[in-house]
Amino acid sequence: MTSTEASAFPCAYRQRAPLAERSTLRVGGTAELMLEPASPQELVDAVAWVRERGLPLHLLGGGANTILPDGVVSGVVVTTDRLRRTYRLVPPEYKSGDDSGDPYSEATPRIALPEDGGEPVLVVWAGSSMPGLVNASKALGWSGLEGLAGVPGTIGGGIAMNAGGSWGELWEVVESVRVLNVDGSIEDLPRERCSPTYRNANLGERIVMGAVLRLEKSHKKIVGEAVRDYLKHKRDVQPVTEASAGCVFKNPDPNLSGGRGAGQLVDEAGLKGAAIGGAQVSPKHGNFVVNTGGATATDVLALIERCRATVAERFGVELEREVKVWDPRGR
Template identity: 35%
Template sequence: MNRAGSRRRTKHAGTKFRKTDILAAVAGIRGAVRFDAPLDSYTSFKIGGPADVVVEPADVEDIRRLVTQARARGVPLFVVGGTNLLIRDRGIRGIVVHLGKLRAIREEPGEILYADGGAGMPTLIGYAVRRALAGLEWAAGIPGTVAGCVVMNAGTRLGEMKDALKAVRLVTASGVVRDIPASAIPFEYRRARLPKGIVVGVWLQLRKGIKKDIERVVKEYLHYRRDTQPLTLPSAGCVFKNPINDSAGRLIETLKLKGLRVGDAEVSTRHGNFIVNRGHARAADVVALIGKVRRAIKRQAGVRLDLELRIVGEAGR
């Protein structure tokens, strides 16, 4: 366990807990524990200030311990793993949880796959394709984790997570492992209304298919995404929700906002609903650019664009 810097006092103002609370919250954790850890490498945007501590639990029991101890000490937990995330420049106070060590996938009877929450969606799709299991083709090209895709009900024009979800395994806010059937989860556009807790695994109901047909659909959609989205630059996917009966990307392109920049944050020239990091963009640059786009759309088209992107953490000064 990496406890470098564990004796240093918390240097961020405004925290409601002490460094001793954090130390108590992570005591006995068998996974990796990193203090004052930068978060840019944990997001698809490659942007983000430091966390007081990043924990990669070894297993579900580690997560139960962490949740219980953090709750007892009043230390907040935040899970990273989705792609629609922007972390502000001063980072996140408390404990950031990354499920990188929970990546197991197994096949169960009845064309069901169980996947740990930290399994990557590309890995899961590859596993399904090799077994000629159809039902996840819609997720081709989504880089997030299984847990992140459940929480945000990730989707594309071909489908979304709720279409394949059978059940979710959750460690609740009180540290209890609970299995929740998908039928008991209210889903919305890019959101699953789950109880507070950490998604540690999912069951997906797939169907037997023909391997070459599944591969063809996956490849076709990957080609479509490569042709229409800026996949070679860091981004967080679509920034805005589509207005009713319209497309945020179409509005942005129509008003000639593609290529608009603040610092190294740029409205993609390939897809108007993406903001890309051209190299050294700060979260403040992205937020400022979002504001410029929203104001222009509201002023010129009379449409308010709501965020699909989730912005968390403390702003820089």
């Protein structure tokens, strides 16, 4: 890469960027090129830069639900890691549909989060961390995000995946999302115009630039206790201290699985603890594959395929993968 070419990059970049450190599963090879936009405009410019060159584009949030590929990933990885801002809009108070000021603007003053007063609304850029948001809502005594306690990743990934659990789904607190369309246009989509389903926001190839989250006023103590309870439950049933990418499979239709979740089916198929290379089906939870050390993406994918095939053969239930795998052609 010549210096002329390098100076033409739209934002901070890294060549031959190691990927495993960006994945909670700790697998992955090297990105030929990684762009690291630090503002919404840089994100727009980065995506346009990739698309103008016809290169494969791989979008990475916190890497908490993606199996990053082994080897050299050609094309460009665009990470939202540096788009971490969270705003509280007081004053002027945020009003739904008010377009007099752009709530996502870098110029918007950031109000110290733990202050009280104003509408319980948070405006977040795509790379805001979900654990950070849970902490912010706890400090404010605002309810709605407690169930996300212990769920790693970014709000952009959480919205795209419609992160959730038995408590509910992230989209329940989404008032609107700002998306970057494939044609390069930017759009604010109110919740009513979106159709999120189980672990899928159905946003297609749109990129989430940010979101407006509407929470409910509660009390710090109540929110804090709820967060603590969710965390405790998660620690009891999931291998949260080990390297994983969260649930491997979506839970199947209970009518087809006799009410059994994906983890239970894997467990009943006798696969808990099964291993390929450094990848192992967690002895704690059948729907988690953990990296016991030195696993490759190839190991993980082979183990997932073994689980899928065994469950299909034993119970006639076709499990659908929840974790994402990049298409080499990009998005």
